[in-house]
Amino acid sequence: xxxxxxxxxxxxxxxxxxxxxxxxxxxxxxxxxxxxxxxxxxxxxxxxxxxxxxxxxxxxxxxxxxxxxxx
Numbered sequence: 540x541x542x543x544x545x546x547x548x549x550x551x552x553x554x555x556x557x558x559x560x561x562x563x564x565x566x567x568x569x570x571x572x573x574x575x576x577x578x579x580x581x582x583x584x585x586x587x588x589x590x591x592x593x594x595x596x597x598x599x600x601x602x603x604x605x606x607x608x609x610x
Contacts, residue, residue, distance in 0.1 A: 549557070554568075561571035584590060588600045 557571060558568050561568045564571060564574075566574065580590070590598050590600055592598050
């Protein structure tokens with residue numbers, strides 16, 4: 540699996556709190572973010588089914604193509 544980079548915009552107070560939580564847990568801020576992302580995905584999949592990717596298509600959940608999320 541290739542490692543990809545992702546940049547985010549975050550306000551200073553939230554970043555400081557993230558560093559505090561990460562330090563408290565003995566992790567880097569990057570590692571703490573990965574823990575949070577994994578937890579979010581695990582929770583989503585528990586509720587909605589496993590997200591699967593095929594080589595040629597968009598993600599699917601429980602055999603159905605995922606609808607595009609609009610915001």
